[in-house]
Amino acid sequence: MAEKPKVATTSMAGCFGCHMSILDIDERILKLIDLVDFDKSPIDDIKEFTGRCAVGLLEGGCCNDENVKTLKDFREHCDILIAVGDCATMGGIPALRNNMSVKECLDEAYSTDNRKGPAVHNPDNIIPNDPELPLLLDKVYPVQHVVKIDYFLPGCPAPADTIWQSLVALLTDEPVELPYELIKYD
Amino acid sequence: MSFGGPEVCHTKQERLTMSESLQSAIKEICEVVGNDRTQMMEIVEQVQDRFGCVSSEAMDLIAQQMNCHRVEVMSVVSFYSFLSEKPKGTVVIRLCNDVIDLMKGANHAADAFRDELGIEFGETTPDGKITLEWTPCIGMSDQAPAALINDEVVTYLGSDGARNIARQLKEGTAPSKLVGRLGDGNNANDLVKSMVHNNIRNAGPVVFAEGIVKGDGLKKALAMSPREVINDVKNSRLRGRGGAGFPTGMKWDFTRQADGDKKYIFCNADEGEPGTFKDRVILTEKPDLMFEGMTIGGYAIGADEGILYLRGEYAYLRAFLDDVLANRRDAGLLGKNICGKGFDFDIRIVMGAGAYICGEETALLSSAEGMRGDPKNRPPFPAQKGYRDCPTAVNNVETFCKVTRILEKGPGWFSEIGSEGSAGTKLLSISGDCHKPGVYEVPFGIKLREVMDLCGAEDVQAVQIGGPSGRLVGKDSMDDQICYDHLATGGSLMVFSRKRNLLKKVLNFMEFFEEESCGYCTPCRVGNVLLRKKIEAIVNGEGEPADLEYLQTLGETVKTCSRCGLGQTSPNPVLTSLESFRDVYEAALKPALKDGSQPEFDIRAALRPAEAIAGRASSHFAE
Numbered sequence: 172m173a174e175k176p177k178v179a180t181t182s183m184a185g186c187f188g189c190h191m192s193i194l195d196i197d198e199r200i201l202k203l204i205d206l207v208d209f210d211k212s213p214i215d216d217i218k219e220f221t222g223r224c225a226v227g228l229l230e231g232g233c234c235n236d237e238n239v240k241t242l243k244d245f246r247e248h249c250d251i252l253i254a255v256g257d258c259a260t261m262g263g264i265p266a267l268r269n270n271m272s273v274k275e276c277l278d279e280a281y282s283t284d285n286r287k288g289p290a291v292h293n294p295d296n297i298i299p300n301d302p303e304l305p306l307l308l309d310k311v312y313p314v315q316h317v318v319k320i321d322y323f324l325p326g327c328p329a330p331a332d333t334i335w336q337s338l339v340a341l342l343t344d345e346p347v348e349l350p351y352e353l354i355k356y357d
Numbered sequence: 358m359s360f361g362g363p364e365v366c367h368t369k370q371e372r373l374t375m376s377e378s379l380q381s382a383i384k385e386i387c388e389v390v391g392n393d394r395t396q397m398m399e400i401v402e403q404v405q406d407r408f409g410c411v412s413s414e415a416m417d418l419i420a421q422q423m424n425c426h427r428v429e430v431m432s433v434v435s436f437y438s439f440l441s442e443k444p445k446g447t448v449v450i451r452l453c454n455d456v457i458d459l460m461k462g463a464n465h466a467a468d469a470f471r472d473e474l475g476i477e478f479g480e481t482t483p484d485g486k487i488t489l490e491w492t493p494c495i496g497m498s499d500q501a502p503a504a505l506i507n508d509e510v511v512t513y514l515g516s517d518g519a520r521n522i523a524r525q526l527k528e529g530t531a532p533s534k535l536v537g538r539l540g541d542g543n544n545a546n547d548l549v550k551s552m553v554h555n556n557i558r559n560a561g562p563v564v565f566a567e568g569i570v571k572g573d574g575l576k577k578a579l580a581m582s583p584r585e586v587i588n589d590v591k592n593s594r595l596r597g598r599g600g601a602g603f604p605t606g607m608k609w610d611f612t613r614q615a616d617g618d619k620k621y622i623f624c625n626a627d628e629g630e631p632g633t634f635k636d637r638v639i640l641t642e643k644p645d646l647m648f649e650g651m652t653i654g655g656y657a658i659g660a661d662e663g664i665l666y667l668r669g670e671y672a673y674l675r676a677f678l679d680d681v682l683a684n685r686r687d688a689g690l691l692g693k694n695i696c697g698k699g700f701d702f703d704i705r706i707v708m709g710a711g712a713y714i715c716g717e718e719t720a721l722l723s724s725a726e727g728m729r730g731d732p733k734n735r736p737p738f739p740a741q742k743g744y745r746d747c748p749t750a751v752n753n754v755e756t757f758c759k760v761t762r763i764l765e766k767g768p769g770w771f772s773e774i775g776s777e778g779s780a781g782t783k784l785l786s787i788s789g790d791c792h793k794p795g796v797y798e799v800p801f802g803i804k805l806r807e808v809m810d811l812c813g814a815e816d817v818q819a820v821q822i823g824g825p826s827g828r829l830v831g832k833d834s835m836d837d838q839i840c841y842d843h844l845a846t847g848g849s850l851m852v853f854s855r856k857r858n859l860l861k862k863v864l865n866f867m868e869f870f871e872e873e874s875c876g877y878c879t880p881c882r883v884g885n886v887l888l889r890k891k892i893e894a895i896v897n898g899e900g901e902p903a904d905l906e907y908l909q910t911l912g913e914t915v916k917t918c919s920r921c922g923l924g925q926t927s928p929n930p931v932l933t934s935l936e937s938f939r940d941v942y943e944a945a946l947k948p949a950l951k952d953g954s955q956p957e958f959d960i961r962a963a964l965r966p967a968e969a970i971a972g973r974a975s976s977h978f979a980e
Contacts, residue, residue, distance in 0.1 A: 235967075239960060240977040246953040273966040298970070306967040306975050312958065319903075319953040 176225035176342060179249060180212040183238040184265040184311055185231025188328040189256040190214070193228065195331035203335075206342050211248075220248045226341060227251070228334075229320075231258045233312045234265050235305035246318040251341065255334065257327040259314045266311040273307050326356055380418055382407055387422040394423055395745065397433050397727030401440055402708060410444045429728075436729040436875075437710035438492070439669045446481045446488035448526050451505040452514075455494035455631045456865040457788045457851055463502035466519035473523035487526055493713060493869055494631035495670040498788035498851070499556045499795045506532040508672040510553050543641045548677040555638050556795025559811060561782040562774065564643060564758045565798050571645050572690050574765035578653045579698040586657040587613065590760060593768035594780035599625060599716075599753035600823060600847030601922075605760065608750055611740035612658040615748035622654045622663040623744065623751040627721055629668060629713040630824035631869060632849035635784035636754040638796045640667075640674050643758055644681045648704055650757025652691060653764055655702040658750050663704040666721050669711045678706060713873040717922045718751040720875070731877055732921035755784050755848070776802025779840035787812045789852035805844060806835040814852045819859055819938065824849035825866035826926035828933040829859070859941050863930045864892045870927035881924030884915035888931055895942065899956045901949045905942055909935060 182190055190213060196203065209215045210224050227249030233239050245252060257263040268276050281291065281298045314320055324333055333353045340347035386403045390396035400419060404411050411419075411434045420427040434440045452458075452467055467478070470489055474482055481488040497503035500512035504519075509532045511522065522535055539545035540554040557565060578586050591606030612620060624647060628636040639647055651663040667675065682704055685691040693701050707725045709715050715724045719733040722744050743749025752760075759781055763771045772780040779801035785808065788794045792813030799808065809817055819831050822839075823846035830837070830844065837843045853862060867889035876882045891908055894900055912928030912935075919925050935942065950956060960978050968974055 236960070236964060236975045236977045239963075243952065243954065274970060277970065300971050300973070302973065302976070305977075306964055306971060306973075308963040309966050310963075312963070315955070317955055317958045319949075319955065 175206065175208045177210040177222065178207045178212070178226045178228065178338070179210040179220065179224045179245065180214060180228040181230065181241055181245060182213060183229070183231035183241060183259075183314075184234035185256065185258045185263070187213075187230070189228075189230035189259075192256075192326075192328035192331050193334055196335045197331075199335055203338070206339070220244065222248075224249045225251065226253065226338065228253050228255050229259045229314050230255050232262045232265060232314060233308060233317050235307050237305035239308070239317055242314055242317050251321045252314075252318070253322045253324060253337065254314050254320050255324050256329045257325055260323045260325050262311045262313045263327065266313075269310040273309060276307070325354075376414065379408060379412075379415055383415060383418045383422055387419065392423055394425055394429075395725075395727045397423075397430065398707065398710065398724060400727075401430065401433055402710060405440055409447070410441045412442060412444075416442075432729045433727065437669075437712050439710035444481075444485065446486050448486060448507055448532055449488045449490060449505075450522075450526075451490050451492035451495070452478075453493070453495045453497065453501065453503050453505075454491045455498060455501075455869075456862050457498040457632060458494075458501040458503065459865065460789065460857070461501040462515065465516040466502050466504070466514045469516040469519035470523055473520050474527070482527075486529075487523075492670075492711065493873065494629065494633075496628055496634040496637045496668075497553065498632050498634060498786065500554055501788070505670060506535060509533055509536055510551050510673055511535060512552055512554070543677065546677055548680050549641070549674060551673050553637075553641070553673075555642060556793075557638060557642070557798075558787075558793050558795040559797040559799060561784075561798030561800065563762050563771070563782045563798065564639065564646065564755065564784060566762075569646065569762070569765070571685075572649070572688065572696070574761035574763075575649050575652055575690060576696055578656055578764045579696050579700060583613065583657045583659065586653060586764065589768045590657070590763060591768075593759075593763045593771040595756065595759055595763060595771065596779065596841060597753055598755035598759065598783065598847070600630070600826075600845070602841045602845060605752060605756055608740060608752070609654060609657050611738070612748045612750040615741045617748045619662075619745075619747045620658050620660040621744045621747055621749040622651050622658065622660045623718075623721070623725070623739075623749055624651050624663065624665045624754060624757055625716065625718060625721055625751055626671070626754050627666055627668045627709050627716040628671075628754070629716045630826065630847055630849050631866075632786060632788055632821065632824050632851045633847060634786045634788075635796045635848045637671060637674075639754050639758060639784070640671065640678065644678055645685070646758040646761050647754050648682065648685060648757075649690070650752075650760040651704055652695065652702050653760055654750060654752065654757065656700055658748070660750075661701050661703070663702065664725060664744070665704060665706045666709060666715070666725055667706055668709045668715075672708060675706060675708070682706075713869075714875050714921075714923055720921070721751065722749065729875070731875055732923075734920075753847075775800045776838060776840050778842045783839065783846070784848055785839070785846070785850050786848045787850045787852065789850075790814060790817070790854035790857070791852045799839070801840045802838045804836055804838055805830070808839065808850065809835070809852070812852070814854075816854045816856075817852060818855040818857060819853045819862075819934075821849070821851040821853070821862070821866075821930075822846045824851075825869055825930050826922075827929060829863070829930060829937055830933070831937045833937065858896075859934060859938055860892065860896050860945060863934050864889065864896050866930035867892055867927075870923070874923060874927070878918075878920040878924065880915045880918035881920070881927065884911060884919075884924070885927050887911055888915070888928060892931065894957050895945050898945065898947065900942075900946045901956060902943075902946055903949060904946070905935065905939070908932075 211217050211220045227245040254260045277298050401411050416430045419430045478489050502514045503512045536552050542555050544551050544553045587606050587609050595605045596602040655663050712730045714720045715730040720730040724730040739749040775781045782798050782800050785797045821829050822844050871885045871889050874881045912932045915928045964975050
C-alpha cells in the first residue's frame with residue numbers, strides 16, 4: 172500500500188476553537204485517517220515534524236517569536252498551507268491589541284500600578300520574564316504577512332464541513348465544492 | 358468667503374463674549390438661509406469663515422437652531438477637508454501635492470515653508486497665525502507648483518517664493534497682498550485679481566472661438582419648443598464632457614419626461630480629477646457660454662432653477678461669477694421672463710469644500726443638499742430623482758458651453774467637427790513634461806502623437822489620460838485617437854518623460870484615492886489601501902513576481918465591487934500600468950524568497966519592543 176499523505180496542524184495565537192472544529196467532523200474523522208496520517212499536531216501530540224507533509228492547517232496568527240518559528244517550520248515542511256479561521260487569516264481577537272504598545276499590554280495584564288480590578292494579585296509588580304517564555308511581537312500578524320499561504324478558510328471557527336470538504340478535495344485532487352451555506356458567516 | 362481665519366481667545370471674559378457672539382451669529386446665519394436644512398454647507402462654511410472653525414459648541418448651536426441632530430452637522434464638518442472642528446491659523450497654506458506639482462518641485466517649496474515657519478505639515482504656528490497643509494490637485498497643474506493661501510492662488514512656487522510668502526505672512530501681510538503680477542484675461546479682472554494664467558494654447562472653433570455674442574444661442578433656443586431644443590442637442594451627437602460621455606440630449610429627454618413639477622439643472626464645476634484645469638479656464642474666460650447653456654438646459658427640461666456647484670479651490674472666482682450672473686439678469690438673460698419669452702429661470706452658486714468625490718454626480722447632489730458627499734444608490738438616476746428628490750440634469754461645465762454653441766450655429770455644424778463616434782471638440786488640460794502646458798481645444802479624433810507634438814512633449818515615456826481614474830498609456834498608443842471609443846478623457850493629459858519613475862506616479866495616484874475614498878463601502882475603503890501598500894513595497898524593492906497577480910486580482914475586485922465611480926475606477930492606475938508597462942514592474946521585482954517568507958515581514962523590528970522590555974534577546978531569532 173502506498174504511503175498516505177501527511178497532514179500537520181498547529182494552533183498559534185488562537186483559542187483552539189478551530190481545532191475543535193476540525194474534530195467536529197465527527198465520525199468522518201475515521202474516513203480522514205483512512206486518507207491521511209497526522210504528523211506534527213496537537214491531535215496526536217507529535218511535537219516535531221517527522222518528514223514532508225502534504226498539507227499544513229494553521230490556526231491563529233503570530234503574536235510571538237515562537238509562533239513565527241512554528242509558522243516558518245510549517246512552510247518549510249508542508250507543500251500546501253491552509254490558514255484556518257479568522258485569527259489566522261486576519262489576526263482575529265488577539266489582534267485587538269494591535270493599536271496598543273507591547274508595554275501597555277503587559278502593564279494592563281500584570282501591573283498592579285495600573286490595574287484596579289481584583290483579577291491580578293501581583294504584590295511585587297513582576298512582569299513574567301522567564302527565558303522559556305516566548306517574546307511578544309510588536310503586534311499580531313495574520314499568517315500570510317509572515318509566509319506565503321496557499322488557501323484561506325475564514326470563519327470563527329471555520330465550519331467543520333468547510334474544513335472537511337476542502338481537505339477531501341485537496342487530497343483527492345477534485346474541485347472543491349463549497350455551497351453558499353458553508354461560506355456565509357452571519 | 359474664505360477658508361481660514363480664527364480669532365484666538367484667551368481670557369474667560371473673552372471666551373464668554375465669544376460664546377454669546379457665536380450664538381447670535383449662528384442664529385443670524387441660519388435665518389438668512391431660512392433655517393433650510395439643505396443649506397448646511399453654506400451655514401457651516403460661513404461659521405468656519407467667521408470663527409475659523411466649526412467648534413463643538415458651534416455644532417450644538419447649529420443643530421439647535423436648525424432643529425436637526427448634532428450628528429448631521431458633525432458629519433458635514435468632519436467630511437470636507439476645508440472645514441474643521443479645531444481652530445486653524447488665520448491663514449491656511451495649502452500646498453498642492455498632486456503628481457505634477459511634485460514633479461515640478463513642490464517638495465522644495467514644502468521645505469522652505471517648513472523651515473521658515475518652524476512647523477510640519479498639518480500643524481499651526483504657536484501664535485495661531487499660520488497653518489500648513491497638503492492638498493490634492495487644485496487645478497493649476499499647468500503652472501505648478503501651486504498653493505492656496507486661504508482663497509488666493511499662488512503659482513510657479515519655488516523655494517524662494519515660498520520662503521518669501523512665509524516671511525510676509527509672519528509679518529501679518531494679508532494673503533490678497535501676496536499676489537504680484539496679475540494673470541492674463543479675466544484673471545486680472547477687479548473681482549478676480551489672481552496671478553493665475555489661462556494658458557490657452559490652442560483655441561478651437563467651439564468654445565474659444567472669437568466673436569461669440571452673448572444671448573444668441575439662448576434666443577434661438579427660446580424661439581423653439583423645448584422638445585425641438587432637445588432634438589437639436591441629440592442631432593448634434595453631443596456627449597458629456599466630464600468623462601463618462603453620456604449623450605446629453607438623451608439625459609435631458611429623460612429628465613424632461615420624468616414625473617415632477619419642480620426640476621433642476623446642475624452644472625458640475627467640481628473639477629477635481631488631478632491634472633484637469635480646463636473648467637477653470639472656461640469659468641474665467643467663458644462663464645457666459647456656460648451659464649447660457651444652463652439656461653437653455655433649464656428651458657429644455659422644464660426647470661426654473663439652476664445651480665453651479667463650484668469646487669472650494671476655485672473660491673477666488675466666486676465674486677466674479679456672481680457678477681456675471683448679475684449682468685445676465687440685467688441683460689434679461691436670466692430671471693423672470695427671459696428675453697420676453699415668458700421663461701423664468703435663475704442660477705445660484707453652491708460652494709464645495711475640498712472633496713474629490715463630490716465630482717461624482719450623486720455625491721455632488723448629496724453635498725448640495727447639505728450632507729456629506731456620499732454617493733447615492735443608482736437607480737434611481739438623478740434624471741428621475743435627483744436634487745431634493747426632483748428630476749435633475751447634471752452636466753459638466755464644458756458640456757453647457759457646447760450646448761450654447763450648438764443652439765447658435767446648429768447641430769449640423771457641430772456634428773461635422775470631430776470623428777464619427779465623437780462629435781465636436783474637446784478641451785484638453787495638458788501638464789507634465791512638455792514645453793507648453795495649458796488648455797488645448799482640439800477636434801475629437803486627433804491622434805495622441807499629434808497632441809504630443811502640439812504641446813511640445815519630447816522623449817515621452819507615458820501619458821496618463823483622463824487623470825488617475827483614466828489610463829496610463831505608452832508609445833504603443835501614440836496612433837490612437839482621443840475620442841470616446843479609444844482614448845477617452847474628461848480632459849486631463851499628464852505627460853511623463855523617460856526620466857520619470859512610473860511606479861512612483863502610480864503610488865502617488867493610489868495615495869490620492871486612499872485619501873479621497875469616502876469610506877462608505879469596504880472594497881474601496883480597504884482595497885485602495887492594500888493596493889497602495891503593495892505598490893509601495895514594489896517601489897521600495899520588496900516586490901516579487903507573485904505580487905503582479907495579486908495586484909491584478911485585487912484591482913479587479915475593487916473595480917467590480919465598489920459602490921460608486923471612485924472605487925470603480927481607482928484601481929485603473931495599477932491595472933492600466935500593468936497592461937502598458939509590465940516590463941517596468943518586472944524590472945523592479947526581486948525573485949521570491951526560497952523559504953516562502955514574505956519579504957515585507959521584518960522579525961527584528963517586530964521583536965524590538967519586547968526585547969527591550971525583557972532585557973534579553975529572542976532565543977529563536979538571534980540578531
